[in-house]
């Protein structure tokens with residue numbers, strides 16, 4: 001999970017452009033009639049988001065005179081659709097992430113926009129930029145049905161939260177004949193209790209241990225030959241130095257990147273550096 005820059009697009013402008021792209025005159029007029037409600041709700045969303053209080057926003061089945069489904073369709077037909085004149089706004093949001101990495105898992109490619117608050121339950125935010133987070137399909141699917149009812153059971157919001165504020169991701173090495181690496185959350189003391197619990201919730205719900213553990217196993221297998229050569233030439237110190245250098249290099253990806261956590265743990269393991277790596281296959 002990672003923070004990303006807040007979208008530059010203005011909520012009222014996105015709504016207006018999506019409505020203008022509609023052909024149905026009656027629906028267009030009905031949507032224009034609720035523009036002020038949508039704009040006000042968008043501002044409320046940002047205020048709540050900054051305070052970590054999005055879970056307190058009320059569910060709505062109607063927005064003024066229109067049904068929630070109309071707002072859902074506005075997103076699908078007039079923001080996402082390739083035929084819509086407002087599609088460039090979708091593209092701007094969708095392609096706003098550095099290296100195209102999903103900010104929820106920090107690993108897979110962005111392939112869609114996720115409604116942080118689901119549009120089926122919170123239709124008033126269906127085209128609100130602050131509620132549209134570029135994400136991978138897996139994270140989007142995992143989040144889809146989850147509605148937070150408590151402050152500590154909210155996903156990290158990449159526009160409002162900064163999970164790299166302190167270290168929370170730890171890689172743990174299990175030694176023995178069938179060694180493995182697993183990941184867990186141990187939030188640093190600089191996080192508030194609520195944010196620490198939200199990180200744990202996010203990590204668990206999106207099954208990030210499973211994702212990162214599988215990647216770690218592949219990574220170790222890929223460097224094993226190189227470690228063997230280093231071990232042959234300089235023994236354990238050479239292997240330790242290499243892994244420590246890798247930790248430093250990978251740190252630019254973030255202090256909670258799975259590779260950063262992996263190399264820190266490996267470089268600090270006497271068992272691994274002394275030949276334990278040979279047991280990974």
Ligand SMILES: [Zn+2]
Pocket residue numbers: 102103104105106107108135136137138139140
């Ligand atoms: Zn993801």
